[in-house]
Amino acid sequence: MDLLSKDKAVAKLSLKNPIHFLALGFGSGLAAKAPGTFGTIAAIPVFLLMAPLSLPWYIGLTIFSVLIGFYICDKAAKDMGVHDHGAIVWDEIAGLLITMIAAPAGWQWLLAGFILFRFFDILKPWPIRWLDAKVHGGFGIMIDDVLAGIFSLICLQVAAYYLI
Numbered sequence: 001m002d003l004l005s006k007d008k009a010v011a012k013l014s015l016k017n018p019i020h021f022l023a024l025g026f027g028s029g030l031a032a033k034a035p036g037t038f039g040t041i042a043a044i045p046v047f048l049l050m051a052p053l054s055l056p057w058y059i060g061l062t063i064f065s066v067l068i069g070f071y072i073c074d075k076a077a078k079d080m081g082v083h084d085h086g087a088i089v090w091d092e093i094a095g096l097l098i099t100m101i102a103a104p105a106g107w108q109w110l111l112a113g114f115i116l117f118r119f120f121d122i123l124k125p126w127p128i129r130w131l132d133a134k135v136h137g138g139f140g141i142m143i144d145d146v147l148a149g150i151f152s153l154i155c156l157q158v159a160a161y162y163l164i
Helices: 002-006 017-021 025-030 036-050 055-079 091-101 107-123 128-134 136-161
Strands: none
Touching: 017 025, 017 055, 025 036, 025 091, 025 107, 036 055, 036 107, 055 091, 055 136, 091 107, 091 136, 107 136, 128 136
């Protein structure tokens, strides 16, 4: 794959490896520009598959995506030899799933959740930026997106409370 050969760190990964495939967001993290945004877009079908689940199941699978993400992101980063490479986007997938916990149904709410998550993930207000800089390994890769997801979740729920 040509995109894999352009970046020496990414070239160390293989989409045939299930850990790498997940870390790269099913391949979405290979986007030449804005891989985090493409990783968040890749989270949308995952969310749509999970949306019909009961709230306890949805939350359980979301927590599982975060917990397994610690390992997935750590392993991919070690295999690449780069901490938190932009191509690693599993953290964006988990972050959007957090954002969308108990979100109202409808494409407008999904779009709002997407925008809120990207806003917090890109701007990284305190303490997200601090965690991103100070915490390393798989936990460090995941924690800033987990917190961005929590901030987005709160904003989305407040909006839903006042708008519905």
